[in-house]
Amino acid sequence: GVKWHDGEPFSSADALYSLKRIIDPEVRSPRCGSLLRPLVKDIEAPDDSTVVVHLQFPTTIVLSALASAWCKILPKHILERDGDLTRPESQIGTGPFKLKKYVRGSVVEWERNKDYFIKGLPYLDGVKQYIIKARPTQIAAIKAGKTDFWYGWPPLNSKQIDEIRNARKDLIYKESAPGGISQLHMNTTKPPFDNPDMRRAVNLAIDRHEIMKKAYDGAIIPCVILPQEAFGDYALPAEEALNAPGCREPKDQDLAEAKKLVAKHYPDGIDIEVAVRSVGNYVDIASLAIQQLKQIGIRGKLKTWESAAGFAAWARGDFTMIGVQATAMTFMDPSAPFTLMWTTESPRNYGRMKLTKLDELYNAGLRELDEEKRKAIYHEYQRQIINGDTPT
Numbered sequence: 001g002v003k004w005h006d007g008e009p010f011s012s013a014d015a016l017y018s019l020k021r022i023i024d025p026e027v028r029s030p031r032c033g034s035l036l037r038p039l040v041k042d043i044e045a046p047d048d049s050t051v052v053v054h055l056q057f058p059t060t061i062v063l064s065a066l067a068s069a070w071c072k073i074l075p076k077h078i079l080e081r082d083g084d085l086t087r088p089e090s091q092i093g094t095g096p097f098k099l100k101k102y103v104r105g106s107v108v109e110w111e112r113n114k115d116y117f118i119k120g121l122p123y124l125d126g127v128k129q130y131i132i133k134a135r136p137t138q139i140a141a142i143k144a145g146k147t148d149f150w151y152g153w154p155p156l157n158s159k160q161i162d163e164i165r166n167a168r169k170d171l172i173y174k175e176s177a178p179g180g181i182s183q184l185h186m187n188t189t190k191p192p193f194d195n196p197d198m199r200r201a202v203n204l205a206i207d208r209h210e211i212m213k214k215a216y217d218g219a220i221i222p223c224v225i226l227p228q229e230a231f232g233d234y235a236l237p238a239e240e241a242l243n244a245p246g247c248r249e250p251k252d253q254d255l256a257e258a259k260k261l262v263a264k265h266y267p268d269g270i271d272i273e274v275a276v277r278s279v280g281n282y283v284d285i286a287s288l289a290i291q292q293l294k295q296i297g298i299r300g301k302l303k304t305w306e307s308a309a310g311f312a313a314w315a316r317g318d319f320t321m322i323g324v325q326a327t328a329m330t331f332m333d334p335s336a337p338f339t340l341m342w343t344t345e346s347p348r349n350y351g352r353m354k355l356t357k358l359d360e361l362y363n364a365g366l367r368e369l370d371e372e373k374r375k376a377i378y379h380e381y382q383r384q385i386i387n388g389d390t391p392t
Helices: 012-023 062-066 076-082 135-143 158-167 196-205 208-216 228-234 238-242 252-265 282-294 307-316 335-341 356-367 371-387
Strands: 040-047 050-055 097-103 107-112 126-130 180-186 270-277 298-305 321-328
Touching (some): 097 126, 196 252, 238 371, 270 307, 321 335
Parallel strands (some): 270 321
Antiparallel strands (some): 097 107, 107 126
């Protein structure tokens, strides 16, 4: 049978406990819980190896959601003992590697799980994960052979990839479909972005193409919500998204309209604070956005936040504009990004706007079982976000 790393048997009791915890409205679970809560009526475990999930209505997405990395099954006996998994000794699972050593802010070391339930695996005796925040230091480590694997956000640019490839001929480089969305957020509960004209002005003025070229080395397609490489026909065709107001090129027409909208309400322009977490290339992106908004009379002042404090501020609504916030896809279903950001109750609807039309489309997409009809719903969803009035 399957065992936890501490030797305790894994059973349906762990799955039942974990899933009920995830859908508990008192437990913060923005990625998995926010999706499953409206779908799940009840959960039961009739025996040690079976879990039955009763749904509120038929839907195509629940298996993908349950299999995602965000809907983890956790050890019931540890959670009941410790309350959470924040202590290193609480970090147990059923996977191929067990925690051996943890040095906060430095390294996590894993050793082979000899009791792993798949015979013959894993192949490695252990893994060391180094916690390296600075991008130049990350690149230096992999070039020097200190590390053999790299993943992270933002993606490496072409110059950095060539630099590593030239130094390490033994490495395999693999491209993958985009797994996240970068957004700008406006707080609709206070001026100036409680005004739809000001939100439209920002949407028209931001040059996504310039940001993608300068901040992402052109590796990411601007204006696209669902990347076609990952979502196929559920994605709105890129050419349609790229011809929408705010995305189309050249920018002359959009900038002219944006200037008029700002001048209508603020003839002398307006000063705002642009908040951003000081991670990755976020400060660079927010700085580009500030330069672009200056052209239409919105003068931004940058304010940087440490990550935990920043997320707490976003949740409180303690901001006027968030310069950039990237969000990873929860799982590969078209509902995933909309669950997180584009419904009224979304955990990352930081702008706090009531999104009635998007709510209707979201609920229709969850319930639709016909694939072609479902594609049409999500195409319209993407059109509403790109062309409509949203704070994100």
